[in-house]
Amino acid sequence: MTDWLSFAVETYDLTKRYGNFTALDKLNIKVESGQIRVLLGPNGSGKTTFLHLIATVLRPTEGTAKVLGYDIIKQQLKVRQLVSIAFQDPRGFWRHKPRHILSFHASMYGLKEPDKSAIVERTLKEFELWESRDKKFMDLSGGQAKRLEVAKLFVSYPQLALLDEPTAMVDLDGKRLMWDKIKELRERGSTVIVATNEVREAEYLADKITIFASGKDVVTDTLSNLKDSVKGGDIVDLEFAEPTNLFVMETIKSVPGTVGIIEIDPRHLRVSVSRSEDWLPITLKLLQGIKLQSVHITEPSLDDVFMTIVKPSKGAG
Amino acid sequence: MNTYQVSSLLRFDLREAFNSPLWIGYSWIYFLFQFFVYGSIMSTLVITVHDYFFYYGTGLVVLSTFNIASWSGRRFVESAHEGRLRYILSLPIGRDEFFIEQLVLGVIVNLVRTLPPVLIVLFMSGLFSLANFLFTLLVLTLLAIGIMGLMVSLSVIAFKSFDIYSAIVAALSALLIRFSTISYPISSMNEIYAKATLSNPIAYGADLLRRAIGLDTSLLLSPSLSASVLVALAVGTLFLGIFFTGRFVEGVRSS
Numbered sequence: 001m002t003d004w005l006s007f008a009v010e011t012y013d014l015t016k017r018y019g020n021f022t023a024l025d026k027l028n029i030k031v032e033s034g035q036i037r038v039l040l041g042p043n044g045s046g047k048t049t050f051l052h053l054i055a056t057v058l059r060p061t062e063g064t065a066k067v068l069g070y071d072i073i074k075q076q077l078k079v080r081q082l083v084s085i086a087f088q089d090p091r092g093f094w095r096h097k098p099r100h101i102l103s104f105h106a107s108m109y110g111l112k113e114p115d116k117s118a119i120v121e122r123t124l125k126e127f128e129l130w131e132s133r134d135k136k137f138m139d140l141s142g143g144q145a146k147r148l149e150v151a152k153l154f155v156s157y158p159q160l161a162l163l164d165e166p167t168a169m170v171d172l173d174g175k176r177l178m179w180d181k182i183k184e185l186r187e188r189g190s191t192v193i194v195a196t197n198e199v200r201e202a203e204y205l206a207d208k209i210t211i212f213a214s215g216k217d218v219v220t221d222t223l224s225n226l227k228d229s230v231k232g233g234d235i236v237d238l239e240f241a242e243p244t245n246l247f248v249m250e251t252i253k254s255v256p257g258t259v260g261i262i263e264i265d266p267r268h269l270r271v272s273v274s275r276s277e278d279w280l281p282i283t284l285k286l287l288q289g290i291k292l293q294s295v296h297i298t299e300p301s302l303d304d305v306f307m308t309i310v311k312p313s314k315g316a317g
Numbered sequence: 318m319n320t321y322q323v324s325s326l327l328r329f330d331l332r333e334a335f336n337s338p339l340w341i342g343y344s345w346i347y348f349l350f351q352f353f354v355y356g357s358i359m360s361t362l363v364i365t366v367h368d369y370f371f372y373y374g375t376g377l378v379v380l381s382t383f384n385i386a387s388w389s390g391r392r393f394v395e396s397a398h399e400g401r402l403r404y405i406l407s408l409p410i411g412r413d414e415f416f417i418e419q420l421v422l423g424v425i426v427n428l429v430r431t432l433p434p435v436l437i438v439l440f441m442s443g444l445f446s447l448a449n450f451l452f453t454l455l456v457l458t459l460l461a462i463g464i465m466g467l468m469v470s471l472s473v474i475a476f477k478s479f480d481i482y483s484a485i486v487a488a489l490s491a492l493l494i495r496f497s498t499i500s501y502p503i504s505s506m507n508e509i510y511a512k513a514t515l516s517n518p519i520a521y522g523a524d525l526l527r528r529a530i531g532l533d534t535s536l537l538l539s540p541s542l543s544a545s546v547l548v549a550l551a552v553g554t555l556f557l558g559i560f561f562t563g564r565f566v567e568g569v570r571s572s
Contacts, residue, residue, distance in 0.1 A: 056407070057407050057567060058567050081409040085407050087403065089400065089402035092396060095333055095336045096332070100329070104325060107321070108410065112321075237429055260434055312395060
């Protein structure tokens with residue numbers, strides 16, 4: 001039933017309130033099957049609540065969602081059979097050992113011996129936890145505990161994998177390992193949703209990004225479209241063979257997409273533009289008679305996108 | 318019922334519950350100390366009750382069951398605040414199955430903790446038999462299910478306010494223990510105390526257990542009434558617990 005679905009997740013006015021506080025406010029988003037969707041947003045923006053609702057850990061106050069075709073209120077058990085979540089802060093297993101935690105997790109998803117032990121051993125080795133397999137959970141470092149939390153998904157290979165800040169507390173080498181493993185989930189056919197406030201993580205992983213703020217999704221798009229959406233976000237440095245004149249300045253100002261011009265020196269102009277790929281051919285055509293030495297384009301970072309989108313919405317909220 | 322998943326969860330929880338065998342041994346030693354030392358002293362003071370030493374001993378077993386069953390309820394709440402509950406709630410297991418697993422866990426922990434005390438009391442009273450032993454286990458199991466069901470149902474309050482939950486559980490525990498026949502028979506209570514005790518299911522559980530060690534039946538509540546109350550408590554709180562777990566229990570607030 002779930003193989004041919006275009007969307008792994010569809011929400012319908014999904015809302016979660018705690019008393020007077022609204023953690024998630026009438027959320028309507030769709031997540032395409034087989035993709036990595038990154039939820040980006042500041043702390044308290046509703047990302048974790050969204051993941052917990054999708055995993056049926058929390059119940060919505062209003063609205064609902066379909067996960068792989070199943071309703072999160074009426075068909076909770078079906079949802080849980082297909083979804084697995086790596087929580088933000090792994091806790092609650094203080095006296096258990098990593099080997100037992102993964103083995104238990106595998107059992108809950110129906111794995112039996114001898115496959116179970118083989119998968120657990122392989123996963124512990126892949127996540128560099130083999131040496132610590134018999135340590136108590138409370139004796140693991142923060143990074144090891146986090147790797148163990150994510151490793152759970154690799155014994156069950158769920159159709160929908162949810163990860164909440166999977167690389168928080170993890171060192172740089174560990175981050176790269178985790179990111180590659182998350183991509184592996186997608187290669188093996190899982191849909192993956194990653195909540196993070198780490199922009200670099202989003203850039204590395206996302207097929208599409210949804211930016212959350214104040215319990216709402218502000219925007220969903222691909223990384224390149226999001227970058228293009230920043231007005232004047234592309235910076236084009238034009239270096240001319242000779243000092244520029246008023247004609248050059250006026251010509252550049254007249255090109256659609258020009259947001260601002262700064263004269264760095266008489267031969268060097270820095271122009272803020274929207275969608276440099278559209279802007280540059282027009283500009284070059286209009287400046288045909290003017291000799292250019294170099295053109296350098298800098299795209300906005302996802303940080304710029306994030307701040308551009310989140311800051312005004314925070315102010316409004 | 319996902320038997321494989323439920324039994325896996327049970328094994329996982331048992332591994333944690335019996336992670337520190339030292340504490341179990343300690344609880345047995347504590348029982349022995351209370352039974353032999355304090356029980357002996359008390360039995361010389363309470364002369365109106367024949368065989369008060371054994372009356373006190375069975376009361377201690379019931380008190381242990383009450384404490385262990387209450388612990389199971391508190392553990393449920395603590396697991397929510399520790400972050401363990403949300404993980405369990407994300408696993409492919411029904412809420413009702415989870416609740417039943419918690420009850421079975423509590424019953425097993427209770428039996429392991431109270432088995433040696435029960436055997437000691439039965440042997441010392443000279444009334445050990447397989448039938449008496451099994452009857453005792455059955456009574457303790459029903460009592461444990463009843464108390465755990467009640468405590469887990471009350472845990473719903475803790476999802477709103479842990480302080481209110483703690484206050485209610487502390488007050489309820491005190492009332493259930495004080496207004497009961499755990500320490501004294503109903504015949505030696507004044508009228509108000511006795512009326513309150515008659516509305517307490519723990520009193521019926523304690524007195525039913527005492528029949529297994531052949532204590533003076535004139536001191537005890539009616540066996541048929543006691544059995545009915547105990548079964549009603551276990552079944553009632555079982556359904557109440559399933560209802561509350563299914564409807565209201567969820568992972569604690571997240572950002």
